[in-house]
Amino acid sequence: MKKTDILIIGGSAAGLVAALTAKSNYTDKDVTVIRKEEIVMIPCGIPYVYGTTGTTNKNILPDEGLKKLGVNIIVDEVTSIDKENKVCTIKNSDNLQYDKLIIATGSTPTVPKWLKGTELKNVFTIPKNKVYLDEMQSMLEGCKKIVTIGAGFIGVELSDELNKLGKEVVLVEKLPHILGLAFDAEVAVEAEALIKSRGVKLLTGIGVKEILGEDKVSGVLLENGEKIEADAVVLSIGYRPNVKLAQEAGLEINDMGFIIADQYRRTRDKDIFAIGDCSEKRDFITGKLSGIMLASTACTEARVAGMNLYKLSTVKTFLGTIGIYSTAIHETGFAAAGLTEAIAKKEGFEVVTGCFTGIDRHPGHIEDTHKQMVKLIASKDSGIILGGEIVGGKSAGELINVIGFIIQGKMTIADLLTAQIGTHPMLTASPAGYPLIKAAEVVAKKLK
Amino acid sequence: MKKTDILIIGGSAAGLVAALTAKSNYTDKDVTVIRKEEIVMIPCGIPYVYGTTGTTNKNILPDEGLKKLGVNIIVDEVTSIDKENKVCTIKNSDNLQYDKLIIATGSTPTVPKWLKGTELKNVFTIPKNKVYLDEMQSMLEGCKKIVTIGAGFIGVELSDELNKLGKEVVLVEKLPHILGLAFDAEVAVEAEALIKSRGVKLLTGIGVKEILGEDKVSGVLLENGEKIEADAVVLSIGYRPNVKLAQEAGLEINDMGFIIADQYRRTRDKDIFAIGDCSEKRDFITGKLSGIMLASTACTEARVAGMNLYKLSTVKTFLGTIGIYSTAIHETGFAAAGLTEAIAKKEGFEVVTGCFTGIDRHPGHIEDTHKQMVKLIASKDSGIILGGEIVGGKSAGELINVIGFIIQGKMTIADLLTAQIGTHPMLTASPAGYPLIKAAEVVAKKLK
CATH class of the missing domain: 3.50.50.60 (FAD/NAD(P)-binding domain)
Known part of the structure; x- marks a missing residue:
């Protein structure tokens, strides 16, 4: 053997x-x-x-x-x-x-058993399988109207990509907001507005009852009885x-x-x-x-x-998942780490949040300046950071890793209020108006 | 009163x-x-x-x-x-x-007493003074050849900016490398190559003996006897x-x-x-x-x-300066935090370093992908991170803040080896090849 x-x-x-x-x-x-x-x-x-x-x-x-x-x-x-x-x-x-x-x-990919019509031609999921994905790509070429079901990261990203190709994309999400597990509502609505402005039709707070068609998909029946025409349906409701x-x-x-x-x-x-x-x-x-x-x-x-594998180390352990997410819709970065305010409250934490909106370059006359919003969620008893959410430019992708390390290090609002940061006109917000620190100041004020 | x-x-x-x-x-x-x-x-x-x-x-x-x-x-x-x-x-x-x-x-701005000619017309410094800066701008308009003395961040940034305007810029630095207090030599040379490729003439490892001219500046005399013609001289040797x-x-x-x-x-x-x-x-x-x-x-x-001011807080203190720097030369970001390897060794730390070069998007076919190099300097006895240096795209500006928080949190190589990060094709390196973590792995290997 x-x-x-x-x-x-x-x-x-x-x-x-x-x-x-x-x-x-x-x-x-x-x-x-x-x-x-x-x-x-x-x-x-x-x-x-x-x-x-x-x-x-x-x-x-x-x-x-x-x-x-x-x-x-x-x-x-x-x-x-x-x-x-x-x-x-x-x-x-x-x-x-x-x-x-x-x-x-x-x-x-999850294919719900209760959902009728998933076996129809042109109903796709998104497995990590090259052969499948290639075939799906070639079949989508002939499709004009596409319904994406499930607005997690993959559903949102794929909808935007198909929209780029000139498809008519309808994104359907049963929860009240897209990306609802990663972002609080006030952040999710920004992603919603953006993706809509780019041409994706968005239906939130409504489930799909059935995928319609004989042999090949022809549409989607929603819970409210509405029918949406579709040449293809992509299921992105989880794994x-x-x-x-x-x-x-x-x-x-x-x-x-x-x-x-x-x-x-x-x-x-x-x-x-x-x-x-x-x-x-x-x-x-x-x-x-x-x-x-x-x-x-x-x-x-x-x-x-x-x-x-052969030798345990007490300092090389995995102490639990911190969901650290980031995505980009065109030039706008959305990112989140840790718990949202909604989830933290539901879990029983007494939380204090702070939100600050600034810009990601300084002064704002720099060419590729974007709005940068940072929301922090802190535990009221200790000031420990439980989560953070960002809407910004592309630097949001690394800024969320700053928050990720803050969560991993069990750092507190006081640590943020006294934190040293590096800043540069072409690369970051200003040191006086750095949204991460300013958001911590908002939390600190509420903690008084 | x-x-x-x-x-x-x-x-x-x-x-x-x-x-x-x-x-x-x-x-x-x-x-x-x-x-x-x-x-x-x-x-x-x-x-x-x-x-x-x-x-x-x-x-x-x-x-x-x-x-x-x-x-x-x-x-x-x-x-x-x-x-x-x-x-x-x-x-x-x-x-x-x-x-x-x-x-x-x-x-x-420092104007050295030993340097002859600093009183000449068209010899400038860079104070934080609008009136002065405006006058300097208008006087530089008529100047073609400019010598910048001192290649710290301001000297490098100003040289590149004046070069953009079509000036013939010579940047003179007494130390062996530009940005020498923030970066180790192997990183500094990358900044040097880039700024030279953009048209700035660079003279390192050589001091200025005298600023030449009568009434108005006409040139600069170097320590080696060489003369450089100049219509203007900018002193950026410190404050x-x-x-x-x-x-x-x-x-x-x-x-x-x-x-x-x-x-x-x-x-x-x-x-x-x-x-x-x-x-x-x-x-x-x-x-x-x-x-x-x-x-x-x-x-x-x-x-x-x-x-x-009125009430001391033991958790709201300033515990010492971590130099966290970032700058951009065109599309390339350079950033550093904490001690360089050279300075750490000079101070008496036994250090282990790790360097990893990857890319800042994934896959590398994404449009605005840049090379991303991360160097980490760790203390050998504890694995605590003493410093980090980055060459990358614009996200280097926030990635260095990740390292900044790692230093502030006294985090170790083990913390990095087990760290959770957020990644996204359009925004960051890949999770499998994230240079910050890979650099930590290089350090860990040497620590064995």
Whole structure:
């Protein structure tokens, strides 16, 4: 029987980073990645294939890094895990024995069973699968009217991309606002106004009852009885963890359907780790089980697993998911980290919030100046920052990482009031009017 | 005699922010700013007046914020402080009694006494003075050949701006590299290559012996005997703190010439605070006296003073200057925080560094993708991050603030290896190849 020291099942972001980390940390070990896909997609780049990069060939997660380090890549499918004997059965090749196993089997788009018509032609989901995405792209070419169902990040991004191509796009969201899990309403409405101004038709607060059509999709029936014509429908209502393999192997699955894993990313089997979309997440702040799936979080979990495989480190742990999101609609960046005000309150925190709107360059006469709004959510008892939201220019993408580190460091409003920042006319807001600090001042005033 | 509760001397960034903070925190107090300038310049925007914004009128620090809060503004000059009686003498108006005084008198460009020819016509410095800057702008109009002496941030930025106008610019720096206090040599050379490629002639590692000319400047004589023709010379070799007023009032001045001030920004007189360029700085990491002058640091000191005027808070203190710098040369951002490797070693730290070069978008096919290089300097014994340097696109301006908070939070390499970040194709590097984390991995490998 063939043998490898460290076997990683899954080759997307989590699997890739786990393999790189494992091989870098344990250079004398033989590391193998086994994945189904010949060519792997950059997950967050998938929506942008449609209107920006133009082809999945420009959205490939390269194998060079793995090859350079000497990681083996097998394109095949693990069909079962025998954890007693530490052996994986593989569809088209010999069994493979492992010493340590990392499960990074990812997630699959949700197709709700209650929704009629999902089997129709031209009803799509957005899996991380090049062959599927290519076919979808070619089929969408002939479609003029497209309905996107579900306005999370992928739904919003894809709608904007299809709109760029001149399609008539209707984005339908059951919740009152788009991006509703990441942003409070007052921020979400800004994204809504922007995407509408760009030509996407938006229907919020209304669910889809049925996808209509015979053989091929012809439209969508809404809960209120309204019908929308459609040449194609894209479901972007979420993803479910791929845990069948783990479950069949007898690994424990939590109430939300994820493979249970601890702060070192160990499952209940000491030689099996689980990372990424398929693995258990707990919220960094609430400690509760969480369903957040993010490539960036997956990469962190992958690093943690990769480092702890043979030797645990108390300072190299994953202490819970902080949802850190960012997206761009045209030139406007939207970003969020931690809890929204609504979620924090619902969870039982007494919160104080502060919001400040300034500009992201100084003076405002600089060419690419954008409005920059920062909202902070702080815990009233300690002043600890629970969350932040930003609308700005493209620098919002790194500014949210400032807030991310503030949350990870359990920093407080006082830390922000006394924080030192770097500023520059062409790159940031002014030091006197830096929205992050000004928002903290608003919170401080309310805390008095 | 007229009376105000809180008197702030100086109206630049530090004075402005101190006034805003004082009035916001002590709403029932009467707050007065007294300053010499009718119109105040945005300090970091000054170089950009010449080639980008085009006029000082587009670089004005507005008074609206002060006026809206009800802060009094007096345009006049304090000629003496009587700290026993808590009274300021004012040049053109009545004496003014204060309860608390904040000195924010700033700094003045250094004109070395040993340098011959500084009195010649068309020899300029860069003070924060609109009238002077306007006159300089109009006089530079007729000049073709300009020599800039001193390649700190202002010298580099101004040289690039004058080059944009079609001037023949020679930038002379005595140190081996430009921006040498903020960047290690391997980063500085990238800035050097870029500014040279844009047309600025660069002479490093050579000092100026004399400015030549009769009445009007005609050239510069270098230490090696070489002469450079010049229609104008701009001195950008540093600033000295304005402490005459404080010194004459009997306030203590430190060995580097700054007004002594503690972590609450109190001078040795309990009712007098000192902030900004005129006030004592200690390095956050070394604890040593420091000469760093930054508008952003000044704003932090101003906030700290403003909050602590009547009531000290142990969590609202200024614990030492972290130089956090950023600049842009065309589309390339350069940024640094904390100690460089060279300075850290000189100070006696045993350091481990890591450098990683990636890109600031993902995939690299995204339109405005730039190379992004991150260098981290960590303390070997603790893994605590001492400094970081970045070359990237414009997002470098906020990414350096990520590193700034990492330094302020005394975070370690392990914190970075397990950090969660937000990423997006249009806004940041990829989660698998995020240069900040990858640089930490390089350090970690060396620490083994």
